[in-house]
């Protein structure tokens with residue numbers, strides 16, 4: 300019997316050298332792509348080792364997402380049924396009332412969610428919108444839950460209001476690699492996203508940022524997304540990895556399916572390059588078999604969206620998720636004794 304040496308890939312020696320922008324480039328795109336190309340077993344082995352070094356691998360953090368303002372968004376994100384540019388039929392609705400948000404948060408908490416994320420379909424909030432959101436954040440915090448919001452671009456002033464309200468996390472995804480981004484969104488650029496993330500980071504609010512795979516990007520572009528996230532300084536505390544949900548009426552309604560094993564590889568590469576992040580299984584989980592989800596956990600996922608709906612697309616029901624976690628001997632983070 301021969302013993303095979305497992306190839307381990309690490310950040311380059313230039314890890315600490317600063318790019319002109321002042322951001323330390325920990326991972327080059329080539330290095331991340333090399334991880335993607337490892338034999339599957341070697342990749343998962345390395346991801347498992349990194350995961351076990353930093354986390355209890357059987358605990359999963361559960362976040363429930365609520366759309367507090369749906370539809371009619373003025374951005375043209377090609378994957379999104381809430382964009383006014385798409386014809387997916389999501390109506391432009393008014394913002395939910397505070398009582399409805401608190402009721403939904405309480406219900407999520409009773410079902411085991413530890414974090415409650417409030418999402419609004421805006422390019423950016425107005426001052427009046429912010430006044431309402433601040434009350435929601437304060438009320439959800441009062442329930443003893445972690446709070447997260449995803450409201451689009453933020454000014455310094457709005458970031459400060461959220462900080463004062465005690466917001467724990469702000470979600471703003473990079474979506475894709477810089478060189479693929481223009482294929483999916485034209486109404487705001489990549490730098491706008493980086494600027495919002497920088498403001499959030501400077502205010503001391505935890506950063507939640509990830510992306511979407513399966514939109515027709517190349518492997519190099521998928522690696523480019525992960526490298527971009529991993530090179531944020533510091534990298535995000537939460538990294539949602541979404542598998543495109545193809546919604547009829549959106550520009551990506553007919554995109555080709557991503558091989559599920561390529562999704563698993565993306566999770567593993569995110570785990571290796573961002574060792575201490577919560578890597579979250581996000582959109583697209585409803586279409587995944589239990590076996591693929593189990594592989595994702597093996598690859599280092601340790602967070603997932605929990606609850607029957609995401610913003611406007613479906614999610615596995617709570618019973619199916621609890622049964623899956625039971626089968627795998629896993630438990631929600633908040634319930635660990």
Ligand code: SF4
Nearest residue numbers: 372374376379382420
């Ligand atoms: S992803 Fe967000 S910003 Fe883009 S269209 Fe949908 S709601 Fe608007």
